Amino acid sequence: MRFDIAAFAVRNWQFTLVAFGLLILxxxxxxxxxxxxxxxxxxxxxxxxQAVLPGAEPAEVEQLIADPIEAALDGLDNVDSITSTSLDGAAVVTVEFDWSVNPERKYDEVVREVNAVRASLPQGLTRLEVRRARTTEVAIVQLALVSDHLPMRRLxxxxxxxxxRLDRAPGVREARYWGVPASEVRVALDLGRLAALQLPATAVADALRSAGAETPIGAAHAGDRRFNIKSGGAFRDLAAVGEIAVRRQAGQVVRVRDVAHISWAQQEADHLTRFNxxxxxxxxxxxxxxxxxxxVTxxxxQAVTDFERTLxxxxRLERGFVQAKNVEHRLLRLFRDFGxxxxxxxxxxxxLxxxxxxxxxxxxxxxxLIGLALLQALGFTVNQLAVAGFVLSLGLLVDDSIVVTENIARHLRAGADRVTAAIAGTRQITLAVIGCTATLMFAFLPLLALPGGSGGYTSALCRSPSCARSAPRSWCP
Structure with a gap:
């Protein structure tokens, strides 16, 4: 005996109302x-x-850093391609795996291989970072601190x-600032003074290096309390740098300020940032x-509003880009299309x-609404591709609903009662409507077979759960 969903939904209308009420919720x-x-x-x-080796030329960076890292990563399984870029003092090595692998596991494997080769890399390496590519790496907010007169270090x-402040906001992965050359303390040696005191330039460099290093030298006990003692550490201000002793000569201490000029400076800017x-x-x-x-926005x-009061x-703080406004604009257009x-x-x-x-x-x-519930159950977000999928399904919804309703009305005009007309009218063209709708849906199935990142990106459009549109057809008018 064949189960007739249209007849079941119409004859058991109380169950149908409760079921659809739950789906609406x-x-x-x-x-x-x-x-x-x-x-x-x-x-x-x-x-x-990403690796940074200050002062190295691109050829040296490629030979000492990029090539060893590429050789280590090339031994991993499911590697599609490895590319590297060597610059002045920096190297960037990018490895792309097959899209069928587990990205989390491959990230762990890359970290393991990079840590294994770390000992063979140059000692002067100041940065060695492994980062995953994410779709959420695009900034959702871009702010600009604008000032023509405030010193760049203060800015x-x-x-x-x-x-x-932004880092502490809920849902923020990372906040960064751009357009500021790195600040540094510049110690300009007075070569004439050094020659008069018969001091080599390396003596000043050694004094600065030893004074800036934190070295544990023991502990002091005061009753039941124990205090760790360290020598050196970070400098609090420029005066502290000038007070560093370089050498004792003829009963006097020669300090850094006696043989050098100390000031704040900035590295050469590699790019300029302007807002309007x-x-x-x-x-x-x-x-x-x-x-x-x-x-998140x-x-x-809220964090930006609180910060503006302290400027x-x-x-002036300007809001250059806010992604949430684009998302809101697309949703408003979707609601407009519904209307x-x-x-x-x-x-x-x-x-009729x-x-x-x-x-x-x-x-x-x-x-x-049923489609949104399925979208949430499948773990998708409401994004521009999901909205595009809903817009496409909207046209099919209108077509199918009109066809089914008109056929039911035709049976009513022929003299059938409402229950019979609803069941017969739906049953009569169900196969035709499903076939027509399926034919239109199959046109988008090749998007699921797209390779690489294109397939991963467009899958949200193909998987938008618009198939729920056939549910209301058994509703009795």
Whole structure:
């Protein structure tokens, strides 16, 4: 005996109402709780190794750093390609794995191989970092601290303070600032003074190096308390650098300030940053995987508002880019399309009566709420591709609903009662409607077979759960 879902739904209308009522609640909950983002979040099997060796030429960087790291990573399984870029004092090695692997496991393998080869790399290496490529590495907020007169070092401190505030905001993965040359304490030696005192330049360098190193030299006991003692450490100000003793001669101590000029300086700027043509420092923030960009942005806005109250005169904080506004704009356009669809359905079905038009108008948002519930259950976010999928399904929803409702109305005009008309009208064209809809859906199936990152990116469009649109067809008008 064949099970007839249309007959079951119509004859057991109380069960149908309860079932769809629960689905509506699930959809409403998903509408407010499903994370929203600009792009879909999916794992990327790409890992980047960044190394910094100050003062080295590109050829040296390639030979001493890039080549050993490439040789170590080339032995890993499922490697698609390895590329490297050698610059003045820096190397970037990028390894891309096959998209069928587990990105987390491959990241751990890269970290293990880099740690194993670390001992063979130059001793002067100041940075060796392994980073995963993420779809959430795109900044969701870009702020600009604009000032034409404030010293760059002071502007850098403000940017660093803002960065710390953004780092503490809920859902923020990392905040960074851009456009500030690295600050440094410059010690300019007085060669004439050194020659008069018969001191080599290396004596000053050795004194600075030893004074800046923290060296544990023991412990002191005071009753039941124990204090660790360290020699050296970070310098508090420029005066502390000048007080470092270089050598004792003829009963006098020669200090750094006696043979050198000490001042703050900045490294050579490798790029310039401007906001609307004015000098600025940019501060950006990225979000964590699966976070709702709207909620994260709300926390950032609160931190930025509190920070603005502490800004000195002559500094203005500008909001250059906010991704949440783009997401909100797309959702508003989606709701606008829903409104247009409902209006078109109402006009089209007006000859059949307000009751039939009302049923179809109800089926459209109901189906999309069910789709949102499935979207949340499958772990997707509401992003631009998911919205595109909903827009595509919207046209199919309108077509199918109109066809089914009109066929039911035809049976009513032929003299059938409402229950018989609903069952017979739906049953008669179910196969045709499903076949037509499936034919349109199959046109998008090749997107699932796209290789590499293209397939991972477009999967959110193909998997948008619009298949729930067939559920309301058995509703009795």
């Amino acid at each position: 699930l959809g409403v909950n998903a509408l407010f709780s499903t994370p929203r983002s600009e792009d879909p979040h999916f794992p990327i099997p790409i890992v980047t190794v 850098e401190k403000l940017a660093d303070s803002l960065r710390e 043509g004015r000098r600025a420092v940019f501060v950006t923030a990225t979000q964590k995987d699966g976070a709702d960009v709207a909620k 709300a926390g950032i806005d 000195p005169a002559g500094v 247009l669809a409902l209006g078109i359905v109402l006009i089209t079905l007006l000859p 009566g307000l009751r039939a038009g009302g049923v179809v108008m109800l089926s459209i948002p109901l189906s999309l």
